[in-house]
Amino acid sequence: MKLSQFEYTLPENLLAEFPSEHRDEAKLMVINRKDGSIEHKMFKDVIDYFGEKDVMVFNNTKVFPARLYGNKEKTGAKIEVFLLRELNPETRLWDVLVDPARKIRIGNKLYFGEDESLVAEVIDNTTNRGRTLRFLYDGSYQDFRAKLTELGQTPLPKYIKRDVVPEDAERYQTIYAKEEGAVAAPTAGLHFSKHLLKRLEIKGVDFAEVTLHIGLGTFSPVEVEDLSKHKMDSEQIMVDEKATSIINNAKSEKRKICAVGTTVMRTLESTVSSNRRLNEFTGWTNKFIFPPYDFKIANCMITNFHMPKSTLLMMVSAFAGHELMEKAYKEAIKENYKFYSYGDAMLII
Numbered sequence: 001m002k003l004s005q006f007e008y009t010l011p012e013n014l015l016a017e018f019p020s021e022h023r024d025e026a027k028l029m030v031i032n033r034k035d036g037s038i039e040h041k042m043f044k045d046v047i048d049y050f051g052e053k054d055v056m057v058f059n060n061t062k063v064f065p066a067r068l069y070g071n072k073e074k075t076g077a078k079i080e081v082f083l084l085r086e087l088n089p090e091t092r093l094w095d096v097l098v099d100p101a102r103k104i105r106i107g108n109k110l111y112f113g114e115d116e117s118l119v120a121e122v123i124d125n126t127t128n129r130g131r132t133l134r135f136l137y138d139g140s141y142q143d144f145r146a147k148l149t150e151l152g153q154t155p156l157p158k159y160i161k162r163d164v165v166p167e168d169a170e171r172y173q174t175i176y177a178k179e180e181g182a183v184a185a186p187t188a189g190l191h192f193s194k195h196l197l198k199r200l201e202i203k204g205v206d207f208a209e210v211t212l213h214i215g216l217g218t219f220s221p222v223e224v225e226d227l228s229k230h231k232m233d234s235e236q237i238m239v240d241e242k243a244t245s246i247i248n249n250a251k252s253e254k255r256k257i258c259a260v261g262t263t264v265m266r267t268l269e270s271t272v273s274s275n276r277r278l279n280e281f282t283g284w285t286n287k288f289i290f291p292p293y294d295f296k297i298a299n300c301m302i303t304n305f306h307m308p309k310s311t312l313l314m315m316v317s318a319f320a321g322h323e324l325m326e327k328a329y330k331e332a333i334k335e336n337y338k339f340y341s342y343g344d345a346m347l348i349i
Contacts (some may be wrong), residue, residue, distance in 0.1 A: 001291050003225045006309045007119045007142040011222055016342035017160055019161045023193040027337050027344035031328050038331055043191045052204030054256035059186040059263045060209040062177035065152030074111055092135040101129040112151050129326045155183050157341050181213035188261035188302045208246040211238040212263040227290045234284040237267045259298035262312045268297040290314040291322055300349045305332055305339040320348045
């Protein structure tokens, strides 16, 4: 398929600037792949589509406050630093994005905090906006990470133009987040409340957790018309023995296995064996899923509504079928569903 086939026009008023008042009361579109039918529900109604021993697979990555604002030495120019990846905890090296990048050169120092208690030196260029920083901090590693948390902001997506508010620290995080390392939330999981998880547990639904630390590569634009030529950035994933056991048993018993989000789907498809079973794995994936694609583990998925021409929309189209996704997105716009990270959800069965 071609990049241009994933274009659509979204009215600006359907961009979700804020989350729904209650996590599980966002809208839910239910899409049936067999008959092409579409239902309109609330997210908490998702429980009606799962039974005992069905499995929901969650991404337990935790978002850290990755956006920092500092000042350049001498000029005092305000610089945004977006933390991407810690390269070495001992030397406190990080890959980052800087904005405006044209002002930042190797050897520059950046100062953070009103008291300038955190300093970073630019030691390398990586991409147009990318730099490698060495943070200069006298305290322990734990104190250093605490300082980053203190000074950092919740890394809301750039399309959200408003200022970050205190509530974002909680709402731009799943309630089951555990493993810190993501610079963006696995947004399908934002809709689950503690109450809904408890109701699913009482009903007998099993839960499995995997980890994919979301980087900005997930959202990097596709710039080639021929999708087979697009290269995804690598992201770290972890699948342990407990998750493989729960998921493989459900597969053997022909239960529903629901990937909660595109990141879960990528993780599962990155760690599957030739006999279509899930393997334990710790490492990196750059897997890019686009139509046509043979999914081997999950047979249903929960996801949000994604940007035009995004790799996320391509994956969902591969799972549901391109024509059905086109129909669903037109219906979502007609029915005023909210789109993107803080938006509404769909369940594809």
